Amino acid sequence: MDKETLNYWKTVITFLHDVLGDNYEIILHVIDKNDIYIGELVNSHISGRSKNSPLTKFALDLITQKVYQEKDFVTNYKAIVSPLHKEVRGSTFFIKDKEGNLEGMLCINLDISAYQGVASDLLKLANLNLGQLIPTAPETTSTVALQEEPVEILTSNIQDIISEILDPSLLRHNVHLSQEVKIDIVTKLSEKGVFQLKGAVSKVADILCISEPSVYRYLKKIESD
Structure with missing residues (x-):
């Protein structure tokens, strides 16, 4: 992503922040050939991340699986802020060049805790809870699919x-x-794009x-194989 494009998206983020307010975390992930980094971040209090935080595994999967070749964006997926276990709803817009190559990702995370609190307070007025309003239905293929909805873990720790990704x-x-086994681990992490993240080599070592x-020797061996 060149400087002009980067500045354009920074302006877009400033606009979105003014429109949406403080309940939305907005992040610009810049994707260069050998590096992925956060180019802009507003309302970081929602996830506790900083500009030095790594890309999430969920976002890495979007890149390595080339989801951007089939879609322009993905919306309204579940994300969990680690280690607070606070739920937010995320959406990602893929920023592509004229040839369709991925240059960046604009991610917006909505903190739904305030809305959950308001809903809970309203239900308490009627001596109800949300569970009482949702009927229990037999498990079907569609309900199983919903239960298997991908979840993004928002963290500031590359580990x-x-x-x-790995077996704990x-x-x-x-x-x-x-x-x-070490080479197998490095291979798996490389396939997931982990080594594009700042500080990944040091942490894996x-x-x-x-x-x-x-x-680096393992990575070179993997490339030669």
């Missing part, structure tokens, strides 16, 4: 992203990992108890 048992420091040059 949380890695933990979503592999991340324990008392577990001995062979070189083959720490988790695997190896040096950063070793991580």
Whole structure:
């Protein structure tokens, strides 16, 4: 994304913030060839993230699965703020160049806690709760699909992203990992685009108890294979 395009989207975000107010977190993820970073962020109090925070696994999956080739945006998906377990609703707009290559993502997260509070207070006036108003129906294919709705985890910690991808048992420091397993781990993280995130090599080296040059050697081996 060139500077002119970046400044354009920053202006759009300023406009959206003035229109929507403080209940919406708005993030511009800039996608360069070897780097993904946050170019603009407003209302960060909603997720607790900063401009140095990593891309989420959910967003990485959108990129690696090339969802942007089929859609211009995805809307109204569930997101959880870690570690507060606060639910927000997210939407992502794909920013593409004239050839359809992905240059960035504009993400908007709505903090629904205030609305949940208002709804709860209204129901209390009638001595009701939300569960009483939703009928219980037999489980069907459609209800199962709803239960399997993708959930984005909003975090400022890159290790949380890695933990979503890998088997947690592999991340324990008392577990001995062979070189083959370490290469498999690096391969999986590379396929998910983790190494495009700032600080990923250092964090993976720490988790695997190896040096950063070793991580780069594994990546070079993976590329050559």
